Amino acid sequence: xxxxxxxxxxxxxxxxxxxxxxxxxxxxxxxxxxxxxxxxxxxxxxxxxxxxxxxxxxxxxxxxxxxxxxxxxxxxxxxxxxxxxxxxxxxxxxxxxxxxxxxxxxxxxxxxxxxxxxxxxxxxxxxxxxxxxxxxxxxxxxxxxxxxxxxxxxxxxxxxxxxxxxxxxxxxxxxxxxxxxxxxxxxxxxxxxxxxxxxxxxxxxxxxxxxxxxxxxxxxxxxxxxxxxxxxxxxxxxxxxxxxxxxxxxxxxxxxxxxxxxxxxxxxxxxxxxxxxxxxxxxxxxxxxxx
Numbered sequence: 001x002x003x004x005x006x007x008x009x010x011x012x013x014x015x016x017x018x019x020x021x022x023x024x025x026x027x028x029x030x031x032x033x034x035x036x037x038x039x040x041x042x043x044x045x046x047x048x049x050x051x052x053x054x055x056x057x058x059x060x061x062x063x064x065x066x067x068x069x070x071x072x073x074x075x076x077x078x079x080x081x082x083x084x085x086x087x088x089x090x091x092x093x094x095x096x097x098x099x100x101x102x103x104x105x106x107x108x109x110x111x112x113x114x115x116x117x118x119x120x121x122x123x124x125x126x127x128x129x130x131x132x133x134x135x136x137x138x139x140x141x142x143x144x145x146x147x148x149x150x151x152x153x154x155x156x157x158x159x160x161x162x163x164x165x166x167x168x169x170x171x172x173x174x175x176x177x178x179x180x181x182x183x184x185x186x187x188x189x190x191x192x193x194x195x196x197x198x199x200x201x202x203x204x205x206x207x208x209x210x211x212x213x214x215x216x217x218x219x220x221x222x223x224x225x226x227x228x229x230x231x232x233x234x235x236x237x238x239x240x241x242x243x244x245x246x247x248x249x250x251x252x253x254x255x256x257x258x259x260x261x262x263x264x265x266x267x268x269x270x271x272x273x274x275x276x277x278x279x280x281x282x283x284x285x286x287x288x289x290x291x
Contacts, residue, residue, distance in 0.1 A: 072254035104163025112171030120179030137169040159231035166227035178212025
């Protein structure tokens with residue numbers, strides 16, 4: 001005796017919840033909740049805060065709540081910036097300041113990275129180098145300006161020395177921490193694969209320390225522009241700081257703000273360059289980018 005079962009119709013799903021054989025599959029794409037809502041472009045979100053601040057500044061200046069003696073209006077600052085660009089004084093000052101920062105940054109990178117490699121790779125180097133560096137980094141580099149003037153005179157040398165000193169220590173700390181932060185298991189794996197001491201340094205230690213080095217470079221660039229502000233107050237006859245000193249003597253807040261904006265834009269550009277280097281050199285390290 002046999003029992004016959006009627007085949008399921010195409011419209012009826014089987015017990016697994018799927019349509020029967022021969023029936024169409026109704027697939028619905030899964031869309032993340034974050035992409036279903038309307039998203040504001042990121043560039044617009046990033047510019048909203050500065051735009052609101054600029055608008056508030058203009059309103060306060062137009063209503064007289066913020067006097068021109070205290071701070072010039074954005075419109076006045078824009079006109080002064082246009083005049084400084086037209087007569088070439090701003091471009092000349094920027095060129096001089098960039099040369100000073102470049103020279104101090106290059107020397108600071110060489111000194112800071114070299115000391116970090118000596119201290120991070122060798123125990124005897126750490127014993128000889130780390131303690132003096134830790135003591136010197138607690139001394140405010142601005143307080144050394146009188147000594148630099150006595151040692152190097154009032155020319156370009158003390159200005160570059162101030163920037164170099166400001167750049168050296170954050171780079172040293174981050175490179176040193178990056179070297180000592182390399183996973184010991186990676187060192188053991190490299191030794192097991194037959195790498196020499198130089199091979200370990202080249203293929204394991206230095207790549208592992210690269211994220212810390214780039215972070216130190218970002219800090220160093222920020223401090224380089226800060227050091228430049230102080231350096232160009234020391235008997236300077238050119239540069240953005242020189243324009244600020246002249247503007248201070250004549251109570252020109254508009255020129256001072258223009259110079260500060262130039263400092264900020266140059267610092268932002270330098271940070272963008274380093275972040276681009278991070279994306280290029282650290283492609284092997286996936287990181288969280290926010291949600």
